[in-house]
Amino acid sequence: MEELISITYDSILIGTDTPTSILAAALSRDGEKILHIDRSSYYGSIDGTLAFHEFLSLASSGDSPTFREFCIHIMPNEDEECMKFPRRFNIDLQPKFVYSVGDVVDWTVNCGVSLYLEFKPLEAGVIWDKNGIRRVPCNKSEIFANEALSVVEKRLLMKFIEFCSKSIEEGNFDVNVRFVDVMAEKKLPQHLQNILLYAILLIEDTNVSFAEALSRMEKYVSSLGIYKDNCALLYPMYGSSDIPQGFCRMCAVYEGTYVITDELAIEDVCEIDGLQVVTSSFGPLRGKKVFVNSVYASLDKQVTIELENSSFRAAILCRGIIKEAEGPVLFSIPPMEFGNASVVYVLQLGESSSTVPAGYSMLHVWTAEGNADIIQSFIASVPVEIVFLATYKHTVVRCSGTLNHVYNPGGYEILKHFVHAKELFNKEKGNHEFLPLRHTEEEDVLKDI
Numbered sequence: 001m002e003e004l005i006s007i008t009y010d011s012i013l014i015g016t017d018t019p020t021s022i023l024a025a026a027l028s029r030d031g032e033k034i035l036h037i038d039r040s041s042y043y044g045s046i047d048g049t050l051a052f053h054e055f056l057s058l059a060s061s062g063d064s065p066t067f068r069e070f071c072i073h074i075m076p077n078e079d080e081e082c083m084k085f086p087r088r089f090n091i092d093l094q095p096k097f098v099y100s101v102g103d104v105v106d107w108t109v110n111c112g113v114s115l116y117l118e119f120k121p122l123e124a125g126v127i128w129d130k131n132g133i134r135r136v137p138c139n140k141s142e143i144f145a146n147e148a149l150s151v152v153e154k155r156l157l158m159k160f161i162e163f164c165s166k167s168i169e170e171g172n173f174d175v176n177v178r179f180v181d182v183m184a185e186k187k188l189p190q191h192l193q194n195i196l197l198y199a200i201l202l203i204e205d206t207n208v209s210f211a212e213a214l215s216r217m218e219k220y221v222s223s224l225g226i227y228k229d230n231c232a233l234l235y236p237m238y239g240s241s242d243i244p245q246g247f248c249r250m251c252a253v254y255e256g257t258y259v260i261t262d263e264l265a266i267e268d269v270c271e272i273d274g275l276q277v278v279t280s281s282f283g284p285l286r287g288k289k290v291f292v293n294s295v296y297a298s299l300d301k302q303v304t305i306e307l308e309n310s311s312f313r314a315a316i317l318c319r320g321i322i323k324e325a326e327g328p329v330l331f332s333i334p335p336m337e338f339g340n341a342s343v344v345y346v347l348q349l350g351e352s353s354s355t356v357p358a359g360y361s362m363l364h365v366w367t368a369e370g371n372a373d374i375i376q377s378f379i380a381s382v383p384v385e386i387v388f389l390a391t392y393k394h395t396v397v398r399c400s401g402t403l404n405h406v407y408n409p410g411g412y413e414i415l416k417h418f419v420h421a422k423e424l425f426n427k428e429k430g431n432h433e434f435l436p437l438r439h440t441e442e443e444d445v446l447k448d449i
Contacts (some may be wrong), residue, residue, distance in 0.1 A: 004257070005283035009035040010078070012278055012285055013406075014266060015293030017045040018414065021244035022421035023291065025113065025251040026435050027428070034256035034437045035285060036248065037278075039264045042236075042241065043248055045295055046408060047140045048093050049239030052086035052388075055315065059390060060208040065294045065305060065397050066408070067093070073372045074389040076209045081357065082317060082388065090355045091315045094394065095347050096240040097330075098099070098414050100223035107240030107418060108246075114367045116246035118237035120327040120353065121228035128331040128346065128378065133323060136199045136229050151190060160196075168214050179213035180206050198332035198343045202412070204368065235328045238354050243414060251291050269299045269403060276403075289428070291404040300401035308396040311410075313366035314375055320384035321361050327352050338378040345412075346378075360387070362442050365392070366412075 010032035013024045013339075021036075021256040028034045042048050046066045050058065059070035076082050098104045098119070108114045125138045137143040140161075143154055163186065168175045185191045197203045201216045223232035236242040254257055265281035269290055278285040278299075297303050323329050325348075333344040344367040349355040355362045361384065365375060372391055379386060399405040406424065409416040422434045 003020075004035075004259070005285060005322045007033070007035075007257075007286070008275060009033050009257075009285070009287040011035075011289045011291060012037070012276065012287035013291045014038065014278070014299070015045045015406065016040070016043045016244050016248060016260065017047045017293050017406070017408050017419045018240075018244045018247075018417040019297075019408055019424075020045070020293045021247040021251070022418060022423050022435075023406065024068055024256060025052045025111075026421060026425045028251040028254035028256040029111070029435060030425075030429055030432050031137055034251055034254075035259070035287065036251060037259040037264060037266065037280070037285070039262060039266055040260060041262045043245040043260060044093075044241030045244070045293060046093060047096070047240055047244055049060040049241035050091050050093065052082045052089040052091065052317075054086075054089045054388070057167075059392070065399075066395055067187060068393045068395060070390065070392045071372070072388075074386050076317070076388050080387060081360075088357050089317060089360070089362070090239055091362065092240045092349075092364055094240060094313075094410060094412075094415050095235075095366075096243065096412050097235045097328075100226035100232055100234055101224070102219055102415065104414050104418060107435055108299045109251070111435035111436050113246045113250045113435075116249045117242055121231040122233040122235040122328045122330055123231055123325050124202065124233055124330040125230070126323065126331050127194065127199050128333045128337075130381075133331065133382070135230075136195045138224065138232075139199065142230075153189065156188055157188070157192055157195075157448065160188055160192075164214060164217055167210075168218055173214070175209060175211040177210045178206075179203070179208050179210045182210050191336055191427035194332075194334040197332055202330075202332070202345070204343060204345075210297060214297060233330070258386055266296060266299065289404060291406050291424070292399075293372075293406045294397050294399055294408060295398075297399040297401075297405060300399070300403040300405070303399055303401035303403075303405075306398045306400075306427070308398055309392055309410075310395045312365075312367050312370040312391065313394050314363075314370075314372075314391045316363040316365065316379070316386060317356070317388035318361045318363060318379070318384040319359065319387055321373065322348055322363075322382045322384055325350075327353075333378060338374055340367060340370060340374050340378075340383075342370075344370065344374070344378070 012035045016038045024036045125136045137146045220232050268279040275286045276290040279446040329348040331346040347364040349362045351358045
C-alpha cells in the first residue's frame, strides 16, 4: 500500500460501472497513469452481475442513488441449491445487450477489448400475451409464411416496412412525428403495432419519434442473421458485468492500477496543493483529476443530483424453463395483457449462459411501472415454479458538482455508455483518439526496432 499512496496519478476513477470503466481504459490507452478503485467484491458497480448471496446483501443494505425499494417477495428454503451454492446463481442488476452490427462492436473489436469478452446470440422477437408465447415474423419470408397473420395483415405489414425502408433511403420525413401516429395513419392494427414496437424495435416509450424508430429499424435489419438466423442481438456470455470488467482488464494491461475490495473505505475527496486527494482506509490517494460514478456522488460536497427516470425491475429464479433455446431469450409483454400499464420485458437466462445450473432459469424483468402481482400473474401462465422473487426500483440520475461525475444512462443498450465515456474523454483530451486501433504483436515488434 505504500506504493499506492506514494504515486500521483493523472486520474483516479471511483466506481467500476460500464461508462467509468470504458473511460478508464480510454485514458490509460492515451498514456495516463490511472488508479481505478471501488468498494466492492465484484466489478461492474451498478452494472454488476452478482452472485446470489451478493444480491441478497445488496438488497438488505438499504437504498442507494440508483437502486431503491428492494423487496423480497419469495425467499428460497435453506435447503435450496441457491442457498447452499450461491455462486452458481448470478443476477444482473441491469441486463445489457448489443446489436450485432454497429459502433459498439466496432469499438470493442478495433481497440482489442473483444479479446476479453464473449457473447452469445440473443433470441428476441418473442411476444408473450394471454394467448401464449410465440415468435413473431422478423423478415419478409417469415411474414408470408406466418399462419397467424391474415393475407390482408401480411400486406399491411409488408407495405409499412417498405414505407419505412424508403423513408430511411430518402431521409424525407417529419422528425417530430411520433412512430405510433405514423402506424395509426397507415392503419396498422394494434397487434401488428405491438410486433413492431415491442418485439422488433424494443421500444419502451410509445412517444418515441418516427426518426428514432427508423434508426432502430435500420440497426435491427443490418444486425439480423449476422451470427445466428433471425437473431439481431448479442448478450455477454457471463453477464453484463463482463463488459466493464473487460475494459478494466484493458486499462490494467496499459499499466492502470486497480483496488477492488469491500475492505476499502472511501471517505472524502478534497483539494490539497492543487491535487485531488481521496481519503481512504488505505491512506491518501493523490490524483490530478477524480471521476466518480453515482454511487460515490456524495463525495462531492457540492453535488446536485437530478432524477431523470425510473423503472421497475425484478429478479426471478425459477425451477424450469419457459422457452427452450440455445441461449438467452427476450420476451416482450405488450401493455394491458396481465394488468401491466406499460410494456414488460423479460430476459430468460439458463444454463447455457453460465447463470444458473441445469433445471433452473433466471428471469430479469423491467418495465416503466409494475408490481409483484403483475409478475406472478404472467408467470402463472407458464409451467415454471418461482423459487425466488425480488423487486426493486432502478433510478437514472445525473449528477454535477465540483468533481467529474460519470453519468450512467441505464437501459439495455450499451451504446449510450460508450457515447458518454467518449464525451468525457473528448472534454479532457480534445482531439486525441478515443480507444484507438490496437497494435498487433508484429506491429509492436516493428515499433521497438
